[in-house]
Structures are given as structure tokens and as C-alpha cells.
Amino acid sequence: MATVYWFRKDLRVQDNEALNAAVTVAHQSSDNSVFTLYGFNTHAFQLLEGIRQHSLAEGVRALQSSLKNQMSILHISNDQELADALVRACAEANSTEVYAMECFDPESIRTQDVVRETLKKNGLELKLVGSAYAVKPGSVRKPDGTNYRVYTPFYKAWVQLADISPKSLPDVGTSFKTLSFGQEVPEPSKTSPIKVIAGEAFALRTFERFKKRALYSYDEMRNRADLSGTSHLSHALAHGEIHPRTLLAQLGDTQAEEVFRKEIAWREFYADVLHHYPHTVSDYYEPRFKKLRYDTGKTAQERFEAWCKGKTGYPMVDAGMRQLLAEGWMHNRVRMIVASFLVKDLHLEWTWGAAHFEAHLSDFDPASNSHGWQWTAGCGTDASPYYRIFNPILQGLKFDPNGDYVRKYVPELQHIKDGSVHEPWELFDGYLNGYPEKIVDHNEERNESLARLEELKTIS
Numbered sequence: 001m002a003t004v005y006w007f008r009k010d011l012r013v014q015d016n017e018a019l020n021a022a023v024t025v026a027h028q029s030s031d032n033s034v035f036t037l038y039g040f041n042t043h044a045f046q047l048l049e050g051i052r053q054h055s056l057a058e059g060v061r062a063l064q065s066s067l068k069n070q071m072s073i074l075h076i077s078n079d080q081e082l083a084d085a086l087v088r089a090c091a092e093a094n095s096t097e098v099y100a101m102e103c104f105d106p107e108s109i110r111t112q113d114v115v116r117e118t119l120k121k122n123g124l125e126l127k128l129v130g131s132a133y134a135v136k137p138g139s140v141r142k143p144d145g146t147n148y149r150v151y152t153p154f155y156k157a158w159v160q161l162a163d164i165s166p167k168s169l170p171d172v173g174t175s176f177k178t179l180s181f182g183q184e185v186p187e188p189s190k191t192s193p194i195k196v197i198a199g200e201a202f203a204l205r206t207f208e209r210f211k212k213r214a215l216y217s218y219d220e221m222r223n224r225a226d227l228s229g230t231s232h233l234s235h236a237l238a239h240g241e242i243h244p245r246t247l248l249a250q251l252g253d254t255q256a257e258e259v260f261r262k263e264i265a266w267r268e269f270y271a272d273v274l275h276h277y278p279h280t281v282s283d284y285y286e287p288r289f290k291k292l293r294y295d296t297g298k299t300a301q302e303r304f305e306a307w308c309k310g311k312t313g314y315p316m317v318d319a320g321m322r323q324l325l326a327e328g329w330m331h332n333r334v335r336m337i338v339a340s341f342l343v344k345d346l347h348l349e350w351t352w353g354a355a356h357f358e359a360h361l362s363d364f365d366p367a368s369n370s371h372g373w374q375w376t377a378g379c380g381t382d383a384s385p386y387y388r389i390f391n392p393i394l395q396g397l398k399f400d401p402n403g404d405y406v407r408k409y410v411p412e413l414q415h416i417k418d419g420s421v422h423e424p425w426e427l428f429d430g431y432l433n434g435y436p437e438k439i440v441d442h443n444e445e446r447n448e449s450l451a452r453l454e455e456l457k458t459i460s
């Protein structure tokens with residue numbers, strides 16, 4: 001019997017447990033064919049910003065090319081259309097089963113539920129295998145069976161369970177096939193400010209380069225925004241162009257490798273937290289923070305727009321926000337700085353910032369984004385306490401000491417040649433090229449935030 005394989009957030013051929021299962025089942029029958037497909041929600045695709053459109057389209061194209069074009073693209077506009085297309089695929093392939101990777105974020109769960117139910121009604125079965133993690137969300141448990149809410153003990157238990165053995169595609173002469181009703185990868189309707197390169201081969205090359213360039217100094221360099229001290233693998237992990245197993249399998253025991261392993265585990269921790277508390281994708285993990293006094297109205301909107309455009313007058317914040325618009329990616333340290341600024345200097349709800357990140361990040365991941373935001377906003381699990389307020393100037397001086405990062409993204413400040421770029425207000429020519437003045441005063445807003453926290457204590 002042939003099988004049908006539905007690609008989701010696993011845009012790769014190697015180290016893909018679910019694809020391996022489909023290949024093995026097909027091989028055990030006399031047919032040995034696997035019909036592969038990717039369902040493109042063209043409606044959702046058109047709503048994405050340019051970089052996200054291009055990075056998804058490139059990832060799917062790269063997968064199609066590694067399957068020698070033996071993968072069908074289906075244009076659908078909702079989950080039901082996808083489910084109906086999978087029923088048609090089974091009929092054409094003469095198969096009773098669809099294989100796919102299990103996903104754990106709320107939107108993907110809704111999709112897989114619709115698919116499962118529709119297949120079932122038609123006498124067909126959805127077989128979900130594996131996950132995008134070294135440990136399936138929900139599997140790391142305390143001795144009493146409950147889930148972890150604190151990262152360090154989670155990590156200690158996770159590292160014991162983590163699957164670090166990559167699974168190669170069985171070499172059994174599988175014939176990958178397309179369906180008669182496939183279409184082309186949709187053309188992005190928006191332009192991308194950068195040329196996006198994506199796909200499994202690129203992800204593997206990125207990891208090889210990272211091992212040579214920065215892995216062994218990762219513990220020391222990862223926080224420096226001005227250096228390329230991190231892997232830049234987040235896009236590939238979010239789209240499943242590489243599996244964390246492939247990375248973990250190659251890590252040794254040096255301090256730097258251990259810190260990198262721990263970052264991979266943060267991604268898995270947040271996926272686990274989201275699995276247990278799905279509402280936290282868009283709602284407060286710590287509900288009392290809902291009652292904190294946030295700003296709304298015209299001034300709040302204007303400040304939010306300045307933040308989105310990288311025009312707050314704080315160089316480190318503006319460089320980060322402009323990097324996001326220019327590259328669809330932002331350094332982790334800077335994500336924390338801009339997030340803290342939005343919540344604690346501008347007094348806006350974290351959800352505003354998370355939505356802007358979702359629109360622009362090519363590595364957008366529902367669990368890491370919502371919980372990265374909630375960590376910084378002080379309302380997440382094992383979060384940085386709310387009273388820890390990042391000082392954008394000191395953070396800039398520490399993590400971009402010579403100002404190279406700011407100069408790269410903020411052309412109005414390029415004439416300032418050293419770290420004093422973080423304080424243009426101290427220079428006689430700081431505003432020479434039209435850099436905006438500060439929209440708020442950090443020290444005042446810090447005090448305001450702490451006052452609002454005290455207020456919250458009296459009402460909760």
C-alpha cells in the first residue's frame with residue numbers, strides 16, 4: 001500500500017521520524033510509494049509580512065527540490081479544505097493512512113484535529129509520529145507526575161530524556177510521488193528587504209559554519225549583539241528544516257557546548273509550558289499581571305508606532321527594531337531589551353509587542369515568542385521578576401560596547417564613532433543627522449513601572 005505524507009513544520013527529508021515511518025510502511029507493502037504534499041494556506045500566506053512570505057516559500061521550494069519535485073503543493077484557505085484535499089490524496093494514492101509530524105501549538109493542534117476527524121469520517125487514519133523536539137512536549141515530568149514550571153529542574157530532567165540520535169531516511173528505494181491536483185508554490189505578494197535563503201541543506205551548512213565560527217566561544221559571545229556569536233538556526237528550527245537531534249548529537253561537554261544545549265532546551269521548555277497551558281499563547285501565564293495598569297489611547301498608540309519603526313530615541317532599542325524590519329530576525333539580548341522597553345518604559349501590554357514580532361520574525365514560533373515576551377514582561381513561567389527593568393543605555397554599552405550594532409542599523413548615528421553612540425544626547429553633534437529625541441525618560445518610566453507594581457500588590 002502506498003502512503004500519503006503531509007509535510008508541516010518539518011520541511012526536511014533527513015532526521016524526520018514521521019517521514020521515516022511513512023517510508024517504512026510503504027516499503028513493507030509491495031507498492032513502496034509515498035505521495036508527499038504540503039498544504040499552503042494561501043489566505044494566511046497573503047497576510048504575512050514580506051520576509052515571512054519569502055522564507056516560507058523558499059523553505060518549501062528547497063524541500064520540493066530535495067524531493068526532485070516529487071511533492072505536491074496544495075492551495076487551501078482553511079483547515080477543512082486541507083482535510084478534504086488529504087481525503088482526495090488518499091483516494092488517488094489508494095492509501096488508508098496519512099502520516100505527519102505531531103505539532104503542539106494551539107493553531108496546529110486545531111488543524112490536526114480537523115484533519116483527523118475528516119479522515120476518520122472517510123474511513124481513513126491520521127498517523128502522527130515524532131515532534132519538532134528532542135523530547136515530546138508533555139513528556140518531561142516531576143517525580144510526582146506533574147509538569148515543571150521552573151527551567152533549571154526541567155533542564156536536568158530533559159537532558160536525561162533527550163533523544164540525541166538522528167534518524168536517517170531509510171534507504172529502501174522509496175518512490176516519492178506527486179498527486180494529479182498539485183499547484184505551484186505561491187508567489188509572495190510582498191517584497192522582502194533581504195534575499196532569503198532557506199531549506200535543509202542551508203540549515204546544515206549554517207550549523208557547520210557555526211561550529212567553526214562561534215560554538216566554542218558561545219558561552220562568552222552569545223550576548224554580544226555586535227558579534228555573530230550565535231547559530232542563527234532559529235528560522236530552520238521553527239520551520240523544521242533541521243531537527244534539534246541533529247544539533248544535540250554533535251555537542252560535546254565543553255562549557256560553551258553545554259550553554260548551547262541549554263538554549264535548545266529553553267525552546268523545548270517553552271513548548272512544554274505551552275502544551276500544559278495552551279491559553280498562554282496569547283494570555284497571561286500569571287493572571288494577576290492582567291490587572292497591572294497599562295497605557296492605552298492615542299499617546300500609547302503613537303509610542304507603539306515609534307517602537308515598531310525603531311524611532312524611540314534609544315539607540316539600542318531602535319537598532320533592534322530596525323534589525324527586525326530589515327532582516328526578519330533580532331539578536332536574543334536585543335529582543336529582551338526591546339521587550340522590556342515596550343512593557344516597562346512604554347507601559348504597553350506584552351501582547352502588542354508579541355503580535356508585531358509574529359508579523360515580522362522569520363523564526364516566529366508561538367511558544368518561544370509568547371513565553372519570551374512573558375519572561376521579559378515578568379508574567380511568564382520562571383520569568384525575570386517584573387521589577388528587573390532593563391536600562392537600554394547600560395545594556396547597549398555592555399553588549400555593543402563599541403556601538404557597531406547601533407551604527408549598522410541606525411544610519412542617523414553613523415557619524416558617532418565609538419560607544420558614545422548609545423548616548424547621543426551627551427554629544428554636541430549627536431542629533432546632527434536627524435536621529436529622533438527620546439520619546440520617554442527611562443528613569444521616570446522606571447519609577448512609574450515600579451509604582452504600578454506596588455499598585456498591583458494592593459489589588460491582588
Ligand SMILES: Cc1cc2nc3c(=O)[nH]c(=O)nc-3n(C[C@H](O)[C@H](O)[C@H](O)COP(=O)(O)OP(=O)(O)OC[C@H]3O[C@@H](n4cnc5c(N)ncnc54)[C@H](O)[C@@H]3O)c2cc1C
Pocket residue numbers: 222230231232233234235237238263264265266267268270330331332333335336339357361363364365366368369370372373376
Ligand atoms: C521577546 C522574545 C521573543 C522571542 N521570540 C522567538 C520566536 O518567535 N522564535 C524563536 O525561535 N525564538 C524566539 N525567541 C528566543 C531567541 O531570541 C531566539 O531563539 C534566538 O535569538 C535565535 O537566534 P539563534 O538561532 O542565533 O539562537 P542561538 O543562541 O544560536 O540558540 C540556538 C537555538 O536555541 C533556541 N533558543 C535560544 N534562545 C532561546 C530562548 N530564549 N527561548 C527559546 N528558544 C531559544 C532557538 O531555537 C535557537 O535557534 C524570543 C526571545 C524573546 C526575548
